[in-house]
Structure formats: C-alpha cells, structure tokens
Amino acid sequence: MTTPILELEGIARTFRARDGRGVVKAVDGVTLTVMPGETLGVVGESGCGKSTLARLMLRLIEPSAGRLRFDGVDLLALDEPRLRAARRHMQLVFQDPYASLDPRMTIGAIVAEPLAIHRIGDAASRRARVAALLGLVGLDADAARRYPHEFSGGQRQRIGIARAIALEPRLVVADEPVSALDVSVQSQILNLLVELKARLGLSYVFISHDLAVVEYMSDRVAVMYLGRVVELADAEALFRAPAHPYTEGLLAAIPDPDPERVRARPPIGGDIPNPERPPPGCPFHPRCPRAVERCRGEVPALRPVGATPSHWAACHLA
Numbered sequence: 659m660t661t662p663i664l665e666l667e668g669i670a671r672t673f674r675a676r677d678g679r680g681v682v683k684a685v686d687g688v689t690l691t692v693m694p695g696e697t698l699g700v701v702g703e704s705g706c707g708k709s710t711l712a713r714l715m716l717r718l719i720e721p722s723a724g725r726l727r728f729d730g731v732d733l734l735a736l737d738e739p740r741l742r743a744a745r746r747h748m749q750l751v752f753q754d755p756y757a758s759l760d761p762r763m764t765i766g767a768i769v770a771e772p773l774a775i776h777r778i779g780d781a782a783s784r785r786a787r788v789a790a791l792l793g794l795v796g797l798d799a800d801a802a803r804r805y806p807h808e809f810s811g812g813q814r815q816r817i818g819i820a821r822a823i824a825l826e827p828r829l830v831v832a833d834e835p836v837s838a839l840d841v842s843v844q845s846q847i848l849n850l851l852v853e854l855k856a857r858l859g860l861s862y863v864f865i866s867h868d869l870a871v872v873e874y875m876s877d878r879v880a881v882m883y884l885g886r887v888v889e890l891a892d893a894e895a896l897f898r899a900p901a902h903p904y905t906e907g908l909l910a911a912i913p914d915p916d917p918e919r920v921r922a923r924p925p926i927g928g929d930i931p932n933p934e935r936p937p938p939g940c941p942f943h944p945r946c947p948r949a950v951e952r953c954r955g956e957v958p959a960l961r962p963v964g965a966t967p968s969h970w971a972a973c974h975l976a
C-alpha cells in the first residue's frame with residue numbers, strides 16, 4: 659500500500675478574536691491526505707481557511723490540535739534542525755509575486771537562497787543550478803543578474819516557482835499562484851506547473867477560489883467552508899455530481915458564456931457568517947436552500963456518499 663506523502667488528521671487552528679475575548683476557528687478539524695504524484699485541489703470562498711491550511715501543512719504556523727505527517731514522519735514531533743531538513747522536501751509558491759520576492763536581491767540570489775540555507779554546493783555550482791532552474795521555468799540565464807522590478811507579474815511567479823523547486827522537493831503547496839496575474843498569463847503558469855509535475859515527479863496541493871482552474875489542475879478536490887472540509891471527491895465526480903449544496907452553489911457561480919442558458923443549479927444566497935460567531939449546527943445552513951431542522955442543531959460529519967468510496971460530504975441530506 660502506498661504511503662501518503664502528506665497526512666492531516668483533525669488539524670485545527672484557532673486565533674484570538676478581534677475583541678480579545680473569543681476565538682476564531684480558522685481551520686476546524688481538517689483530515690486530508692495527499693498521495694505521491696497527486697494534485698489535491700483546495701477550493702472555497704475568501705476567508706474559508708485555505709491559506710491558513712496551507713501554512714499548517716508546512717508547519718509554518720503551529721496547529722492548535724491534530725496530527726501532521728510527511729512521508730510517515732510526525733512533523734509536530736521534529737525539533738528545529740530536523741524540521742529544517744524535512745522542509746527541503748516540501749515548498750510553498752506564494753500568491754503575490756510582487757510581495758514574495760525581496761526587491762533588494764538579484765534573481766540569482768533569490769533562487770540560490772534555499773541552496774545556501776541548506777548548504778548545498780559551492781558558489782560556482784549554485785550559479786550553475788540557478789541557470790538551470792531559470793531555464794526550466796522559461797527564463798534566460800542572464801535574468802539572474804537582474805532585480806524583481808525588471809520583470810512582469812508572470813515572470814516573477816516563474817521566479818517564485820524556480821525558487822520553490824530549487825531543492826528538488828517532493829511536495830509543493832501552491833497558494834492561489836495565479837490569482838494575482840492577468841488572465842492571459844494564468845494559463846501559461848498553470849501549464850508550467852503541469853509540465854514540472856510530470857518532469858520532476860512532484861505532488862501538489864493547489865489552493866484557489868477559481869473552480870475552473872481547480873478543475874484543470876486537480877486529481878481530487880477538497881471544498882472548504884468556514885474552516886471545515888464539506889466535500890472531498892475525485893475532480894471528475896465532484897464537478898459532474900456534487901453532493902453538498904455549497905459545492906453546487908459554487909459551481910452555479912461559474913460564469914457561463916451563453917447568457918440565455920438556464921442554470922441547472924441556483925447560486926448561493928446570503929452572506930458568509932461571521933467566523934467569530936458561527937451558526938449552530940451545519941455552518942452552511944443559513945444559506946442552504948435545502949436546510950431542515952436537523953441542520954440547524956447538529957453538525958454533519960464528513961462521511962462517504964454517492965457511488966464511489968472516494969466521495970465524501972458533510973451534509974445530512976447527501
């Protein structure tokens with residue numbers, strides 16, 4: 659049996675509320691696995707906990723509860739030296755290519771920084787590695803002598819990707835990697851990520867609020883709402899036959915090029931509840947068109963639904 663490259667079991671993270679008296683459950687008991695060579699998409703509206711989950715996966719922030727394993731190793735049990743060694747194998751691509759690159763460093767220094775931190779090679783071998791990495795993401799080697807302000811947003815994201823793969827990681831967490839880019843550039847970056855996955859044998863956690871992008875990139879998809887996973891399924895099954903009303907509403911919100919076509923699913927009504935005061939029962943019930951009395955008082959468990967054992971939903975009516 660293949661060991662998951664990443665396992666989250668009941669991972670949670672709370673923050674102090676703005677009034678200082680309560681807490682906000684940014685991530686609330688998430689259980690997920692990522693298999694070698696897989697792309698797991700994570701989708702949901704802004705504020706649902708996607709970016710917090712990304713940082714928890716890499717132990718960039720500490721969970722309030724739960725277990726976290728990378729390739730079978732308990733990451734939460736590692737001390738700082740062993741955690742740093744483990745981080746060679748898992749890297750992050752940031753959302754904003756303008757904020758994630760130090761404007762005072764050359765591109766060569768930015769891409770070589772992970773190699774220097776982990777004491778890999780000497781100066782000459784690092785320069786050669788940087789040139790190879792820049793070529794791998796579609797940039798000329800002479801880009802190493804230039805600074806971030808000399809590049810477009812798409813080129814900056816290519817540089818961020820080169821930095822992320824410099825240490826030959828096994829897992830890359832991409833947190834909204836194309837949301838800050840022009841639509842014309844997004845497809846280029848997505849195709850680059852697909853090409854690198856095949857070429858380098860990478861596994862991805864791909865986080866986005868754009869369902870069309872998630873469908874293109876993902877093998878499986880986890881849908882988040884108010885810090886919880888409400889649906890988890892193979893991408894094809896989820897987009898063909900969603901089991902949770904929230905997923906149905908997200909799919910209904912995808913723009914249709916034909917304005918005359920009648921939508922099969924209604925869009926989501928209402929507003930996202932205040933995470934400092936979440937509703938009782940199912941967190942989606944105030945916006946759910948199918949909610950019943952049970953939904954208002956009982957939190958639904960994430961359980962298998964549908965025709966395949968890989969399709970799970972947290973809905974009493976699924």
